[in-house]
Amino acid sequence: MDSRPAHQPIRVVFVLLPGSLVLDWAGPAEALRIANQRLRAMGQPERFAIEFASPRPTAIGSVGVAMSGLAELPAQWNGPGWVVLVGQPGDRIAIDTPEAQDMLHWLRGQRFERGRLELVTICAGAVLAAHAGALAGRRATTHHHHLGELSAVEPRCDVVSNRVFVIDPPLYSSAGVTTGIDLVLHRIAELCGEALAAQVAQTMVVALRRGPNDPELSPFLAYRNHLHAALHRVQDAVSEQPQAEWSVPRMAEVGHTSSRHLTRLFVEHAGVAPLAYLRRLRLATAQLALASGASVTRAAEQSGFGSDTQLRRAWHQFGLPGSPSEAQSASGV
Numbered sequence: 001m002d003s004r005p006a007h008q009p010i011r012v013v014f015v016l017l018p019g020s021l022v023l024d025w026a027g028p029a030e031a032l033r034i035a036n037q038r039l040r041a042m043g044q045p046e047r048f049a050i051e052f053a054s055p056r057p058t059a060i061g062s063v064g065v066a067m068s069g070l071a072e073l074p075a076q077w078n079g080p081g082w083v084v085l086v087g088q089p090g091d092r093i094a095i096d097t098p099e100a101q102d103m104l105h106w107l108r109g110q111r112f113e114r115g116r117l118e119l120v121t122i123c124a125g126a127v128l129a130a131h132a133g134a135l136a137g138r139r140a141t142t143h144h145h146h147l148g149e150l151s152a153v154e155p156r157c158d159v160v161s162n163r164v165f166v167i168d169p170p171l172y173s174s175a176g177v178t179t180g181i182d183l184v185l186h187r188i189a190e191l192c193g194e195a196l197a198a199q200v201a202q203t204m205v206v207a208l209r210r211g212p213n214d215p216e217l218s219p220f221l222a223y224r225n226h227l228h229a230a231l232h233r234v235q236d237a238v239s240e241q242p243q244a245e246w247s248v249p250r251m252a253e254v255g256h257t258s259s260r261h262l263t264r265l266f267v268e269h270a271g272v273a274p275l276a277y278l279r280r281l282r283l284a285t286a287q288l289a290l291a292s293g294a295s296v297t298r299a300a301e302q303s304g305f306g307s308d309t310q311l312r313r314a315w316h317q318f319g320l321p322g323s324p325s326e327a328q329s330a331s332g333v
Contacts, residue, residue: 011081024086055102087123107132114169123176130154194220195239226277228299243304
């Protein structure tokens with residue numbers, strides 16, 4: 001989870017031009033809005049301050065929707081921020097309009113730095129970033145129709161194909177359209193925790209992909225591709241506090257059902273038994289703690305395992321490589 005002070009929200013500025021693909025910015029913006037909503041519900045401050053900016057106060061989007069009241073492109077940044085560039089329709093990205101030229105001039109004046117001002121590109125937004133010189137020496141991806149164009153515009157960029165998104169801080173690029181949601185979910189997980197990201201994804205009813213290279217789902221994200229409200233309520237509660245003293249009867253209380261019925265719901269809709277689901281979440285929590293440099297004993301305590309022995313037993317039960325001790329040593333902390 002991100003270590004920035006919770007009172008310092010990230011200013012997320014979606015930069016819109018005439019013709020900007022609506023789904024490129026609307027989906028990620030909704031994910032951030034829902035994350036803020038979930039944080040408020042838990043009594044925590046919002047983490048994202050969402051803005052829409054443009055060289056002009058109005059613009060017509062890709063499907064003909066009129067976007068008005070757009071803010072000016074930021075003249076300065078006070079605190080952490082993201083610049084989000086989105087794609088446009090067409091085989092090539094036109095930069096000969098006055099709006100595009102003004103935006104590129106502004107973008108060239110930005111100084112991107114990890115944790116301070118970061119650049120997020122969705123779809124062919126990477127091509128716009130390349131025209132501004134922001135991708136030299138970086139790894140990035142874009143929509144498959146624009147991979148060749150991106151390489152031609154910025155030969156010094158390591159263009160990666162066949163990826164949902166690519167992370168090369170302070171640059172975060174996604175392949176296009178719905179993959180912008182995948183990228184933002186990944187960033188929400190980094191900043192606010194995987195449990196919250198899973199709740200956002202479930203609210204949006206989107207498929208869950210863990211990250212740019214991971215072939216498997218995180219346990220916080222797995223077992224959630226169903227629409228049963230009571231079961232999601234239980235999974236939300238357990239994922240928020242996996243270290244709590246959970247039992248099947250206590251889970252059933254959260255779901256307002258019986259223990260036997262809850263077990264049937266887990267098996268039918270999630271494909272896993274309740275206590276096996278709990279152990280997987282606790283194991284994932286322990287892995288995160290070990291990766292952060294916690295001792296095996298401390299990781300066991302933080303994740304809800306009663307002892308080092310129980311953590312080691314679960315580690316081997318679920319076939320994780322090595323041992324908790326080796327994972328702690330590999331953290332290098």
